[in-house]
Structures are given as structure tokens and as C-alpha cells.
Amino acid sequence: MKRKIYITIIMCLGIFxxxxxxxxxxxxxxxxxTLDVNGKTYTNSLYLRNPGEPTMTGGSFLATSQNALQLYDPALESSGLFNYLKLTLTGVPGTGITDYDTKIDATNFLVILHNYSFKLNDGNTSVMLDYGDNGVNDNKQGSPDVVAFKSNGTWHIRARFTDSRMIATNTSTPSRTYNNFTVDLYLMAYRRLIEKQNINDINDDLGGNDGSTKTINKPSGF
Structure with a gap:
């Protein structure tokens, strides 16, 4: 007992x-x-001043939507921290998808589109690209434009090819199809809890090289 009292006194003197x-x-x-705790801590509330702002010496980034650490309770939440979604859109025209609203809240979630596939509605993968509308292979490959983007507070999907259309490869009856495609989109939706917000886009010129010897500045927030 005396030992515990001595330890308590020493700690108090050290704090003072x-x-x-x-x-x-x-x-x-x-x-x-300013406060250095070597051990476990317990608190009912934690207030963060200017969350997301670094210290003058380049300290850690810590950001939430409020001045507090958000508690994730699986029993109360309808979605998890990491959510995997497969979004299948049928009846897609040959011009692709320009703007599809997933209705996923952009404030609380970060959506990553990590893979996709184009096929006919019957599951056939005999799909190719046509530069024009003539149903003939023009030997011109369109650039894929498949992204998730934020618009009006929710996440939207764009899945198409620039300067080309999707067509079925059959040349006999029935004729080539331009409006009966299926697009499978594989998404990851991350719940926003603690993260740095509003990181700027990165642009860099490789100057015709393969990038193996290129050195860029570390992106802000990392």
C-alpha cells in the first residue's frame, strides 16, 4: 500500500x-x-481544435466532420467501415453511361471504382468498339472513361468510351446491337471517419520517360 502511495506522489510531483x-x-x-501519456487513457469526451490542420512543425493530420473523434458502433450503423458493392446496369446503350446517380452520400462515404466489365445483356462477352455508327469495325480504339465522381452531394458513375461505341460482334441476323449492353461495376465505399480532406489533384510530366527515375514531391497530407 505504501509503495502505491509513493508512486502516486512521485507521479504528481513529476506532473507538477x-x-x-x-x-x-x-x-x-x-x-x-504538451500532454504526454505513457500508458492507456480513458475519457468521456475529446475535443479537437482545428481538425485537419497540421501543426507549425508539420505534425499529424487529424480530421473529422465534427470537433470530435467519431465512434463507430456496428450495432447502430447500417453499413460498415469498408463496403464492397457490385453494381450491375442492364439495357445500357452503345454510347455507355454518362451520369448514373448511385445515391451514396458523398459526405459520409468515399467511393472507389476499382474494376468494371462490358458485355451483352444475355451474358455474352462478344463485344467490341465501333468508331462510328455504321456497324463496321473502323480499327479505331476509344479511350475508356470509367470513373466515380461526386455531384450534388452523392456519388455518380460514368462508364463509356470516348470517340467510339460498344457493339456486338455478330454481323449476321440479328444485326449489330447498340442498346442492349450490361455493365458490371465493382465499387468500394469507405465510411469517412478520420481522414484528411480536400487534397489537391496531382499532375506531373514524365517527359517521354517510363517514370522509373522520376521523383516528385510528396503529396500533401501523406
Whole structure:
């Protein structure tokens, strides 16, 4: 019992002495921050001032939608931290999908489109690209334009090919089909809890090289 009392007294003295230097240490004689706790902590509430802003010395980024750490409770949430979705759209025209609203909230989720496939509605994968509308292979390959983007507060999908159309490869009856395709989209929806917001886009010129010797500055927030 006496030993516990001595330890408590020593800790209190350490806190008092360190506090005079502008830094408080718990279970440490040499605190490196304003409050340095060497051990487990317990609190009912934690307030974050200016979340998402780095310190003057380049400290850690910590951001939430509120000035607090958000508690994730699986029993109360209808979705998880990491959600995998397969979105299948049928009856897609040959021009593809320009703007499909997934209705997924862009404020609370980050959506990543990590894979996709184009096929006929009957499951046939005999699909090719046609530069024009003449039903003839013009030997011109369109560039894929398949992305998830934010619009009016929700995540939207664009899945098409620039300067070309999707067509069925059969040349006999029935004729080539331009409006009966299936697009499978594989999405990951991450729930926003703690993350840096509004990181700028990155653009870099490789100058015709393969990029193996290219060095760029570290992206902001990483």
C-alpha cells in the first residue's frame, strides 16, 4: 500500500514539475508534447481544435466532420467501415453511361471504382468498339472513361468510351446491337471517419520517360 502511495506522489510531483515547463507527462519524466501519456487513457469526451490542420512543425493530420473523434458502433450503423458493392446496369446503350446517380452520400462515404466489365445483356462477352455508327469495325480504339465522381452531394458513375461505341460482334441476323449492353461495376465505399480532406489533384510530366527515375514531391497530407 505504501509503495502505491509513493508512486502516486512521485507521479504528481513529476506532473507538477513538468507543468512548469509547459509540458505535462504521465508515467514519463521527459514529456515531448504538451500532454504526454505513457500508458492507456480513458475519457468521456475529446475535443479537437482545428481538425485537419497540421501543426507549425508539420505534425499529424487529424480530421473529422465534427470537433470530435467519431465512434463507430456496428450495432447502430447500417453499413460498415469498408463496403464492397457490385453494381450491375442492364439495357445500357452503345454510347455507355454518362451520369448514373448511385445515391451514396458523398459526405459520409468515399467511393472507389476499382474494376468494371462490358458485355451483352444475355451474358455474352462478344463485344467490341465501333468508331462510328455504321456497324463496321473502323480499327479505331476509344479511350475508356470509367470513373466515380461526386455531384450534388452523392456519388455518380460514368462508364463509356470516348470517340467510339460498344457493339456486338455478330454481323449476321440479328444485326449489330447498340442498346442492349450490361455493365458490371465493382465499387468500394469507405465510411469517412478520420481522414484528411480536400487534397489537391496531382499532375506531373514524365517527359517521354517510363517514370522509373522520376521523383516528385510528396503529396500533401501523406
Amino acid at each position: 514539475l513538468n507543468a512548469q515547463k509547459g509540458k505535462v507527462g504521465v508515467n514519463t519524466a521527459n514529456p515531448t508534447e
